[in-house]
Amino acid sequence: MTLSKEFLQELEQAQLGNTNWEEYHQPIMPQEVVDLLEVKSGKVIVDATLGGGGHTELFLSLGAQVIGFDQDEEARVWAKQRLSHYGDKLTVVASNFAHIDEKLSELGVDSVDAIFADIGVSSHHLDADYRGMSFQRDGALDMRMNQTGQQISSEQTGKTAAEIIAQTDAETLSYWFKTYGEEPMAWRLAQRIVEAREHTEFKTTLQLAEFIKDQMPAKRLAMSRKHPATKVFQALRMVVNAELGVLEAFLPRAVSCLKVGGLVGVMSFHSLEDRQVKQFFKKKSQKMLDQPNWPAPRANPDYSLDVVTSKPVMAGEDEVANNPRSRSAKLRVARRAV
Ligand SMILES: C[S@@+](CC[C@H](N)C(=O)[O-])C[C@H]1O[C@@H](n2cnc3c(N)ncnc32)[C@H](O)[C@@H]1O
CATH class of the missing domain: 1.10.150.170 (Putative methyltransferase TM0872, insert domain)
Structure with missing residues (x-):
């Protein structure tokens, strides 16, 4: 699926001129994400990290229906308002993505076509003094992505x-x-x-x-x-934000929410997170297991995924030049096999 020229132009202009976009995150590797997750009209996609809605907007613009999770109230309000013209094509869920399975079942959704997570903080989190994540602007030393005080994840x-x-x-x-x-x-x-x-x-x-x-x-x-x-x-x-703990909880639950043939994609910015995703995909994609003391290889009871990206996909030079944050992004995708 190729993104329209107009849409890519809009993205570029937004990157240059529109401060709202800059504040609230520019979608990283837009073409790679829609291609690898096979986004198209009629599909139901979970954006587990709605943020400024950059990726969600891509999915919506291609005719998909999106269920967007965010634990941050500001992100939810902003994205919902900015994308309100998509009406009921977008459902916004106030939750940590660690609870994806419960929340989808509360919505009456059994399974979805793809799940995408762009993990980490948004540039807005880093820039806004009152979020307490910036070492360049003074603010209370907070750093919680979920500032409501409600515990929306047992891991946090x-x-x-x-x-x-x-x-x-x-x-x-x-x-x-x-x-x-x-x-x-x-x-x-x-x-x-x-x-x-x-x-x-x-x-x-x-x-x-x-x-x-x-x-x-x-x-x-x-x-x-x-x-x-x-x-x-x-x-x-x-x-x-218990970032490694919530990722660990999220991965198996996300797979359980996919249709057979559905895709899960995780974009990470930290080597420990990327390793966690890589190891999870590896463990779930081995059909057979073997050990020296076993008489013969055995079927892996955990087999449930086929890895789509043998190596992590990374942003190209042009994107990195336009958006330095994309430099450290690593995208891995796997398909539910059974
Ligand atoms: C990097 S931004 C996502 C940007 C988005 N892809 C876009 O293009 O606008 C990450 C967002 O995910 C949210 N987030 C991070 N970890 C989360 C978690 N465990 N559960 C729910 N939301 C999370 C953050 O609050 C933030 O708004």
């Missing part, structure tokens, strides 16, 4: 980044900074934060960002083009 504690920083021991903080942020100074930063807590309460984004910067050796500050707090902020955001 509902705690803000400020609460997590105040309540977590140095070993755990260090583990998170290292594992989720790949921060080489994880232990030192965690220790310093715990020491500073004796007399300081970390309440705002700039306060924490400046504190982290102050701990960095001059050499690292001179060598890196990225803000020194980038890695710690990423790690905290992943913890606050």
